[in-house]
Amino acid sequence: MRIRAALLVGCAIAALAAAQRPAPAKHVLAWADVRSGYQHDSISHAVATIERLGRESGAYDTFIRTDSQIITKRGVTFPSGTGIATGEQFNVRDLNYFDAIFFFGVREIELSPDQRADLLSFVRDDGKGFVAAHSAATAFFSWPEFGEMLGGRFDEHPWGITGGTVVVDDPKFPAMRHLPPRFTVRDELYQIKDFSRDKIHVVAHLDASRLDLTRPLVHRKDGDFPAAWWKNYGKGRVFYSILGHDAEDWDNPLLQQIYFQAIRWSLGLTE
Amino acid sequence: MRRVGRLTGTIILLFGLASSLLVALQPPPEGQPGRGGRGGGRGAAVRQRKAVLAWADTRNGIAQHDSVSHALAVIERLGYESGIYDTFIRTDSSVISKHPKTTDGKPASGGPSLANVDAIFFLGHREIQLEAEQKADLLAFVKEDGKGFVAGHTATTAFQSWPEFGELLGARYDGHPWNTVHGTVINEDPSFPATRHLPPSFDITEEFYQASEYSRDRIRVLLRLDVSKLPPNPELHRTDGDFPLAWAKSYGRGRVFYSAFGHAPAAWDNPDVYRMYFEALRWALGLADGDATPRPMK
Numbered sequence: 001m002r003i004r005a006a007l008l009v010g011c012a013i014a015a016l017a018a019a020q021r022p023a024p025a026k027h028v029l030a031w032a033d034v035r036s037g038y039q040h041d042s043i044s045h046a047v048a049t050i051e052r053l054g055r056e057s058g059a060y061d062t063f064i065r066t067d068s069q070i071i072t073k074r075g076v077t078f079p080s081g082t083g084i085a086t087g088e089q090f091n092v093r094d095l096n097y098f099d100a101i102f103f104f105g106v107r108e109i110e111l112s113p114d115q116r117a118d119l120l121s122f123v124r125d126d127g128k129g130f131v132a133a134h135s136a137a138t139a140f141f142s143w144p145e146f147g148e149m150l151g152g153r154f155d156e157h158p159w160g161i162t163g164g165t166v167v168v169d170d171p172k173f174p175a176m177r178h179l180p181p182r183f184t185v186r187d188e189l190y191q192i193k194d195f196s197r198d199k200i201h202v203v204a205h206l207d208a209s210r211l212d213l214t215r216p217l218v219h220r221k222d223g224d225f226p227a228a229w230w231k232n233y234g235k236g237r238v239f240y241s242i243l244g245h246d247a248e249d250w251d252n253p254l255l256q257q258i259y260f261q262a263i264r265w266s267l268g269l270t271e
Numbered sequence: 272m273r274r275v276g277r278l279t280g281t282i283i284l285l286f287g288l289a290s291s292l293l294v295a296l297q298p299p300p301e302g303q304p305g306r307g308g309r310g311g312g313r314g315a316a317v318r319q320r321k322a323v324l325a326w327a328d329t330r331n332g333i334a335q336h337d338s339v340s341h342a343l344a345v346i347e348r349l350g351y352e353s354g355i356y357d358t359f360i361r362t363d364s365s366v367i368s369k370h371p372k373t374t375d376g377k378p379a380s381g382g383p384s385l386a387n388v389d390a391i392f393f394l395g396h397r398e399i400q401l402e403a404e405q406k407a408d409l410l411a412f413v414k415e416d417g418k419g420f421v422a423g424h425t426a427t428t429a430f431q432s433w434p435e436f437g438e439l440l441g442a443r444y445d446g447h448p449w450n451t452v453h454g455t456v457i458n459e460d461p462s463f464p465a466t467r468h469l470p471p472s473f474d475i476t477e478e479f480y481q482a483s484e485y486s487r488d489r490i491r492v493l494l495r496l497d498v499s500k501l502p503p504n505p506e507l508h509r510t511d512g513d514f515p516l517a518w519a520k521s522y523g524r525g526r527v528f529y530s531a532f533g534h535a536p537a538a539w540d541n542p543d544v545y546r547m548y549f550e551a552l553r554w555a556l557g558l559a560d561g562d563a564t565p566r567p568m569k
Contacts, residue, residue, distance in 0.1 A: 030340070035365045036373045039382030044325070044360040045351060048344035055341065055536075064340040067363035069330045110374045247351070 026060040026099040026267045033068045037107030040135055045247040050102050053260045059269065060100075063093060068111055070094050073118040095122045100129030100266045102259070104244075105139045120145055124234025129266025131259060134244040137190060149233045150240055152195035152226065158217035161188045161245065165207035166227050173203045173230065174270040175239060175262040179254060182207070188245035191219065192226050200229040204241075228258065230265070237266040321356040321556045324383045327394035328364045336425060339394055341536040346392050349549045356390075356556065359383035367405045369412075385412045390419030390555045392548070394533075396428045410435055414523025419555025421548060424533040427480060439522045440529055442485035442515065448506035451478045451534060455497040456516060459569060463519060464559040465528060465551040466493045469543060478534035481508065482515050490518040491563045494530070511568070517547070519554070519563040526555040526563065 030047040034040075047064045054060040069076060073095045095118055111119070123130045130149065137154040140146035147153050163186050168179050189206060208223030228241035239262040243255055250256065264270050325343045329336075343360045350356035359382060365371055369386045371379040385408050401409070412418050420439065427444035430436035437443050453476045458469045479496050494517035498507060507514075517530035528551040532544045539545055553559045 033363075034382060035363055035379075036375065038380040039359070041357075041381075044347055044358050047360060048347035048351075048358075051340055051344035052348065055344075061337075062340050062344075064343055064360060064362065066361045067328075067330055247357075 025054075025058060026269070027097055028054060028060045028062045028100050028102055028263060028267075029070070029095075029098045030062050030064045030102045030104070031068070031071070032064075032066050032104040033109045034066060034106055036109055037105075037135075037138070040104075040106065040245065042134075042244060042247040042250060043104050046104055046133065046244060046250045047102070049250045049256060050259065050263070053256060054263070057260070059260075059264055060267065062102075063098070068109060068115065071111060071115045071119055073122065074114065095119070095128075098122075098128065100131065100263060102263060103130065103132040103136050103139075104134065106135040107138055108142060109139060116143065116145070120149060120233075123149060123236030123238065127235030127237075127268075129236060129263065129268075130233070130238045131262045131266050132238075132240045133259060134188075134190070134242060136240060137192065137242070147194055149238060151200040151229055151231045151238065152192040152240065155191040155193035155219055156217040157188045157190050158215040159189055159211060161186065162211075164189050165210045166204050166243075167207050168204050170201065170203040173201075174265040175228070175230075175258050176203050177261070178257045179204075183254060185243060185249075185252075185255075187243050187249055189225070189227075190242040191217070192242065193219065195226060195229075197224075200226070200231045202226040202229045204228040230262075237268070239266055320350075320354060321390065321558070322383065322388040323350060323356045323358045323390050323392055323552060323556075324366065324385075324388040325358050325360045325392045325394070326364070326367065327362050328399045329362060329396065331397050331399060336396075336534065338424075338533060338536040338539060342394055342423065342533055342539045343392075345539045345545050346548065346552075349545060350552070353549075355553060355558065358392075359388065364399060364401055364405065367401060367409055369408045385409065385416075385418075388418070390421060390552060392552060393420065393422040393426050393429075394424065396425035398432060399429060406433065406435070410439060413439060413525030413527065417524035417526075417557075419526050419528075419552065419557070420522070421528045421551045421555050423529070423548065424478075424480065424531055426529060427482060427531075437484060439527060441490040441518060441520045441527065442482035442529070445481040445483035445508060446506050447478045447480050448504040449479060449501060451476065452501065454479055455500045457495045457497050458493070459495055460491065460493045460562075463491075463493050463561045463563075464554045465519070465530075465547045465561070466517065467550070468546055469494075472497070473543070475532070475541075475543070477532055477538065479514070479516065480531040481506070482531070483508065485515065485518075486565075487513075487567055488565050490515070490520045491565050492568070493517040493519060495568070513568050519551075519561060520565070521563055526557070528555055 030050050032043050032047055051062040054062050070093050076094055122128050165182055165184050167182050168176050170176055204227040206225035206227050230239045325346050327339050347358040350358050366383045371384045373379050413420050427442055455474050458466050458471050460466055492515040496514040496516050498512055498514050520527045554561050
């Protein structure tokens with residue numbers, strides 16, 4: 001009895017020590033290049049919230065960028081005459097520095113062929129994470145490989161901003177663990193196309209019985225409306241959710257934890 | 272240690288924010304939520320709160336401070352939680368225009384522009400590529416439209432090749448003689464909104480940027496480094512003991528504020544620092560009054 005108690009105390013101390021040991025913070029690039037599409041009002045609040053969650057937890061440090069310059073693994077080159085002291089180039093980052101991307105871009109984003117190759121390779125070959133929100137499914141329609149990496153495409157929001165019920169399909173998945181089996185949201189609910197349940201693991205879907213399927217833009221007649229999924233892309237981990245249209249949505253602790261836990265999972269911090 | 276430091280920082284941040292809001296928070300207009308949201312997403316036709324563009328184009332890559340993203344996020348949070356302003360974070364410069372364009376030249380859709388924001392919070396550095404028309408729009412934004420311009424730390428290193436920008440900001444960067452060091456700051460104007468919460472003198476650890484090409488005939492210095500408390504340094508270029516760390520000025524019809532504070536990410540968790548910027552933004556937005564009349568060193 002005494003031994004068991006001592007063991008328990010020992011375990012507790014070990015666990016405490018492990019919990020207090022500072023793990024080196026991971027590096028997350030919050031990338032929201034909106035120069036070519038409609039800038040959702042929520043984007044700045046979303047990236048600031050993602051930054052705060054990482055900093056307060058100590059899990060990761062965030063770089064916020066609304067340009068795409070550092071979407072490269074080949075270093076960043078600078079126009080001449082940009083500095084005061086010539087040759088001074090410190091704190092220069094590119095994809096090699098980052099462990100995961102939180103992506104909240106929209107529509108067609110200007111990337112060179114090299115940049116596109118590096119972005120895919122960042123996930124597929126380097127095994128890094130890619131967590132994407134809401135309008136991310138509208139991005140890069142002209143780039144098939146991106147659709148394959150993400151796992152699905154935006155197909156309108158037939159109901160505009162509406163109330164809906166999200167049903168959790170996989171309560172064991174780290175980004176779903178904190179959620180009740182069903183919860184209501186008010187969001188701009190996206191219809192997803194070009195996905196296959198053979199390739200993505202849908203961890204939450206919209207309850208089709210609560211949606212008006214007679215709306216003209218409803219294309220999915222079988223009522224399959226994924227709300228969140230994960231997939232592997234090569235060696236990397238990818239997560240997407242349709243949620244997060246309005247700035248206020250990012251104040252909802254349920255939504256915050258979906259993305260925060262998804263980032264931790266994509267970083268390999270949870271299984 | 273890092274975790275504990277962060278937790279402490281968070282607690283300080285929350286506590287500081289709460290206490291600053293007690294002073295700063297104005298009751299929201301009738302029928303408007305007190306916090307959160309932009310009011311535009313759910314049917315409100317007119318933007319009620321002010322809009323701030325937090326602009327930090329760091330694509331010139333050199334000296335891309337690690338604090339930039341945290342600073343932008345803190346500025347966003349202060350506006351959001353107080354309900355005083357909404358923030359657009361941008362690290363590109365395509366919105367520095369009254370008529371922003373997309374990357375393929377079409378008119379931009381949604382998002383900020385110099386025609387629809389009320390102030391800029393600027394954390395850029397060195398030479399940032401802007402078209403001549405963008406430069407003209409930026410100056411007119413402050414000078415003619417009477418909008419606000421609040422700038423931090425690296426801002427004095429920006430646009431060295433553009434004389435009018437130096438005139439707008441009020442000074443230029445001249446190194447940081449002691450790098451990051453513990454120093455004593457003299458509060459020259461405890462009645463100004465951005466420095467009202469600060470004692471007559473206080474200590475802080477910071478990379479103190481030395482300002483040059485300024486004149487106390489054109490800027491009102493609010494904070495100054497007490498150089499007498501620091502060891503002699505060959506890079507200290509003035510002999511009169513003047514070393515401004517924060518100032519306010521007008522530029523045409525607009526209000527301009529700069530402070531050298533904010534080098535390290537943790538600086539933005541220091542209530543003295545973030546509250547200074549928050550109050551400076553309120554002043555620059557015309558929500559608080561302060562006397563920016565230039566005056567000699569005291």
